[in-house]
Amino acid sequence: MPNSFFSHSVRHRLLSGLLIFAALLGLELGLRPALTPVAQAVWPLHGKMETANALLPMGRGHIPMPADTPAAHASSLLAMPAANPSALLAFWFAGTRESAPDVQIAASRFDRATQQWRAARFVVNRHALGEQLGFYVRRLGNPVAWLDRQGKVHLFVVATGLGGWAAARIVHLRQRNEGPDFEQLSFEVVRVLPLSWLWNTSFLVRTAPLSLADGGMVLPVHFELGIKYPVALHFDAMGDFKGMVRISSRKHVLQPTLVMQSESHWLALMRDQRPDGKVAVAQTLDCGQHWTDFPNLALDNPDSSVAGLAVAPGHLFLAHNSSPHSREMLDLSASSDGQSWGLAQALAHGAGAEYSYPALAWADDSLWVSYTDHRQRIAWQRFSMSPSVR
Amino acid sequence: MDMTTFLNTLLSTANPLLPDPVAMRVALPLVWAIVLGSGAFFLASPLARSYRLGLSALVVLWTLVPGSASPAYWLGLAFQTPSLTSAVLCLGWFFRRARPAHVAAVTPAPCSLNGLAAAGMVLGWVLLLDTLAMWPASVYAWGFSAAAVGTVAAVVMLFWAVWGGTRAGRRGYAPWLIWGVLALFVISRLPTGNVWDALIDPWLWVGLQIAWLISAVRRWRAKRWPATIRA
Numbered sequence: 001m002p003n004s005f006f007s008h009s010v011r012h013r014l015l016s017g018l019l020i021f022a023a024l025l026g027l028e029l030g031l032r033p034a035l036t037p038v039a040q041a042v043w044p045l046h047g048k049m050e051t052a053n054a055l056l057p058m059g060r061g062h063i064p065m066p067a068d069t070p071a072a073h074a075s076s077l078l079a080m081p082a083a084n085p086s087a088l089l090a091f092w093f094a095g096t097r098e099s100a101p102d103v104q105i106a107a108s109r110f111d112r113a114t115q116q117w118r119a120a121r122f123v124v125n126r127h128a129l130g131e132q133l134g135f136y137v138r139r140l141g142n143p144v145a146w147l148d149r150q151g152k153v154h155l156f157v158v159a160t161g162l163g164g165w166a167a168a169r170i171v172h173l174r175q176r177n178e179g180p181d182f183e184q185l186s187f188e189v190v191r192v193l194p195l196s197w198l199w200n201t202s203f204l205v206r207t208a209p210l211s212l213a214d215g216g217m218v219l220p221v222h223f224e225l226g227i228k229y230p231v232a233l234h235f236d237a238m239g240d241f242k243g244m245v246r247i248s249s250r251k252h253v254l255q256p257t258l259v260m261q262s263e264s265h266w267l268a269l270m271r272d273q274r275p276d277g278k279v280a281v282a283q284t285l286d287c288g289q290h291w292t293d294f295p296n297l298a299l300d301n302p303d304s305s306v307a308g309l310a311v312a313p314g315h316l317f318l319a320h321n322s323s324p325h326s327r328e329m330l331d332l333s334a335s336s337d338g339q340s341w342g343l344a345q346a347l348a349h350g351a352g353a354e355y356s357y358p359a360l361a362w363a364d365d366s367l368w369v370s371y372t373d374h375r376q377r378i379a380w381q382r383f384s385m386s387p388s389v390r
Numbered sequence: 391m392d393m394t395t396f397l398n399t400l401l402s403t404a405n406p407l408l409p410d411p412v413a414m415r416v417a418l419p420l421v422w423a424i425v426l427g428s429g430a431f432f433l434a435s436p437l438a439r440s441y442r443l444g445l446s447a448l449v450v451l452w453t454l455v456p457g458s459a460s461p462a463y464w465l466g467l468a469f470q471t472p473s474l475t476s477a478v479l480c481l482g483w484f485f486r487r488a489r490p491a492h493v494a495a496v497t498p499a500p501c502s503l504n505g506l507a508a509a510g511m512v513l514g515w516v517l518l519l520d521t522l523a524m525w526p527a528s529v530y531a532w533g534f535s536a537a538a539v540g541t542v543a544a545v546v547m548l549f550w551a552v553w554g555g556t557r558a559g560r561r562g563y564a565p566w567l568i569w570g571v572l573a574l575f576v577i578s579r580l581p582t583g584n585v586w587d588a589l590i591d592p593w594l595w596v597g598l599q600i601a602w603l604i605s606a607v608r609r610w611r612a613k614r615w616p617a618t619i620r621a
Contacts, residue, residue, distance in 0.1 A: 010552065013554050024539065025540045027573075035402055191414060198521045198592060199469050200582070223523070243404040
């Protein structure tokens with residue numbers, strides 16, 4: 001029966017095909033790492049906070065700039081372990097102007113012994129990055145730092161391709177040298193994160209990751225070619241990429257910042273690019289495996305980056321531009337439930353000024369804020385909450 | 391491995407296996423060298439075979455030069471690494487066209503890749519719309535799962551079993567092409583660790599559509615003005 005559906009040749013091909021299929025799938029499954037359980041987030045402040053007391057200013061100023069760099073933007077703070085001589089590391093991009101060819105990633109450290117920020121130095125430049133990647137890198141920006149289980153600093157930076165920020169990719173770098181010596185801090189490229197089929201373009205990073213109990217983290221990023229949407233990237237304790245989950249179905253929100261409400265219930269607070277936008281919200285109840293959109297907060301958002309941090313249950317903070325149409329006012333708001341926010345501290349106000357792109361971190365029993373000051377310098381402030389911490 | 395663990399491992403997108411960073415850096419100029427070398431051989435078709443081979447070899451060597459002197463250094467800026475399918479197709483096309491005439495005369499011609507091209511076009515559209523977040527779930531993220539590799543292999547198997555085989559002395563290369571690409575991907579994880587990037591890249595997708603458009607116009611013209619009327 002040569003015309004029968006299951007003729008000899010069809011059976012022969014089906015059997016051969018099944019063997020090839022089984023071999024491919026067996027190899028694919030056999031080579032894969034074991035599946036790790038979903039991890040919960042961890043609070044930066046392990047003690048219990050009894051009351052929602054006011055923030056007490058402990059210090060403020062500007063982080064030293066590298067020599068001959070009139071422009072600075074997009075800082076990121078990294079809290080260091082107690083044994084490290086530095087309480088914090090700060091990273092930002094600096095050069096003659098934003099997107100200038102000479103822009104590099106600068107870093108400074110807050111010295112525990114002297115309680116001072118130390119001289120800044122450049123730690124990543126695009127030429128060295130291009131050499132390691134094997135292809136040209138046009139511009140650099142938006143460094144975000146994280147510490148892995150071995151104590152190595154990982155840096156995620158935006159590297160632009162053919163085009164501006166909308167043609168950017170996220171490059172993952174890891175500390176090359178061992179040890180806490182800041183002067184020796186240097187980075188090697190791990191990879192360009194694979195996030196999109198379209199030549200892997202238009203994914204950017206901006207805000208700090210959320211630490212997980214297994215030593216891993218969730219890094220919020222966003223897509224911005226034409227439309228804007230946020231995505232959460234999962235990494236294990238060694239900094240290996242563990243997948244991506246879209247945070248929102250909206251097409252106009254970007255630069256999500258992740259804030260815990262509980263170990264498994266997190267909020268993503270986002271910049272809204274529309275005129276008269278508010279701070280947008282999405283939430284997950286299962287440690288970032290699934291996200292759903294939530295109604296906007298009452299807080300205005302003039303198409304500007306926000307930074308959130310929950311230091312302990314019921315103690316959520318958000319640094320944000322609070323006027324509807326400008327970046328002249330940068331405030332720190334506090335909330336106990338993530339929905340109702342009140343002013344905790346006015347960070348910087350000035351007519352015609354720009355205070356933007358805040359970052360938050362918890363280190364040495366203090367809440368630290370850094371932000372861009374007039375696109376020229378990185379300012380910082382430190383607040384104590386220790387009187388009520390138990 | 392019990393059934394639950396097996397299914398979780400199969401379906402999960404949370405345990406991707408990415409390529410070794412060194413392999414990625416080696417693959418970028420290598421794959422571009424294959425694509426550009428084949429392109430040079432194609433563009434030099436008016437020349438004699440030996441000149442075409444020489445030109446291709448020069449382009450390959452130029453692309454493999456480390457650093458900014460290589461075209462791969464600049465192409466990678468915009469387009470990253472081409473897909474494994476592009477590399478295998480270019481390599482296959484090159485070896486087929488570069489053969490001496492006496493070898494070509496005894497080798498059967500391959501079947502048309504129309505079915506594969508149609509599947510590639512559809513997949514490209516699905517991935518493009520996914521990049522623009524048009525689907526409720528992320529198709530690209532699913533490309534990190536073992537299930538995506540298994541699904542592609544299974545679909546190819548079924549198509550080959552039902553419609554495959556040798557027809558009129560022409561070999562059916564399409565399933566072997568995809569299985570070959572999948573095998574290369576499973577072993578190397580190139581170019582990114584995501585199976586969709588291994589199967590199709592945006593330039594290949596654009597090329598497929600241009601080829602389909604040219605073919606459709608030719609068919610339409612042949613239907614509207616048969617050869618006898620045109621003559």
